[in-house]
Amino acid sequence: MKEIDAGLVTSEVRRLVMEANYHLPKDVADALRKSKENEKWLLATDTLGRIIENAEIADTENVPMCQDTGMAVVFVEIGQEVHIAGGGLDDAINQGIREGYKDGLLRKSVVGDPLARKNTGDNTPGIIHYSIVPGDRLRIMVAPKGFGSENMSRLKMLKPSDGLQGVKDFVIETVELAGPNACPPLVVGVGIGGSFDKVTYIAKKALMRSLDECNPEPFYCDLENELLEKINSLGIGPQGFGGRTTALKVAIETFPTHIAGLPVAVNINCHATRHKEVIL
Incomplete structure (x- = not known):
């Protein structure tokens, strides 16, 4: 049985929340550049250039690439031989989201009730999806989803x-x-x-x-x-x-x-x- 401290989960989710908002994945950035090369319409080429420039600025300066920093969607694959020590996994993930959105100066976009519309103030709760898999690894993927x-x-x-x-x-x-x-x-x-x-x-x-x-x-x-x-x-x-x-x-x-x-x-x-x- 592998033991993983809940505090480590929190710190990693905090980091992932910020990095996901600051740094566009390489495959997406490469696809944008390739599309720009293949475009024939001048306005489209110019627009793609601006999108790429925006992503490069966000990457260099560690700032959000978009003002909508999303609702945090988290995919978790937890091995059958993993034990989370020192707290609940849900709580650890949401604490990481809370800290990441606060420390990363990311916009908080979650309302606590869909009709009352009062902002929770910390972008929690996240949307968390769990899969139980063989082994002793814990895989966490954070995907901020703009609306x-x-x-x-x-x-x-x-x-x-x-x-x-x-x-x-x-x-x-x-x-x-x-x-x-x-x-x-x-x-x-x-x-x-x-x-x-x-x-x-x-x-x-x-x-x-x-x-x-x-x-x-x-x-x-x-x-x-x-x-x-x-x-x-x-x-x-x-x-x-x-x-x-x-x-x-x-x-x-x-x-x-x-x-x-x-x-x-x-x-x-x-x-x-x-x-x-x-x-x-």
Whole structure:
């Protein structure tokens, strides 16, 4: 049995919260630069240049790349042989979020009640997803999720008869409806299968995958590429100013489902697809 102190979890989450908001992942930064090289529309090229410059300033000066520093989404993989000592894991993670948003001078965007709308003042609670896995490692991934893009995400319970074309139509329609509101170029996470709740989880988890990775199943890898091509042919472009770069990546995750259902979820992320992780 491996023992991990709750205080270490807190300090690591505090660090990840700040680093995720300051430093764009390399795969995302590289995709933005590549898109800029491939753009033909001058306004799109200029817009991508400004996005890249903004990310570089944030990286150099350790300041947030966006004023919406997000609601903290945390994916936790905890080994069966791990014991958290000195406190609860939920409490340790939320304390790390609390400290990270305070010490990092990050905007606090969480309200304690969805209708009363009173700010909690420390960006807690975070959204925490747990998976129990074999082994003695604790993997924590922090992903601040801004709501300009979250608000443009959608779920639809398709019928099996809607089939593949129904899935394609829903993904494209969702991006079209988002238009410039989700700060394109986008990363589009797609969940297919599972249940009403599971499909949204896997759609968001898809956003954590490196932009350099394709779905390991050839069929879904091809579908990712097809959807990306169709999305980029919409002409929405960076920040909605037109061009061929509406999205940087479509990432699909799937899960078995019921014979009577075909759930599909599209979780949209802006160009600032922020996430950092640690393994303890």
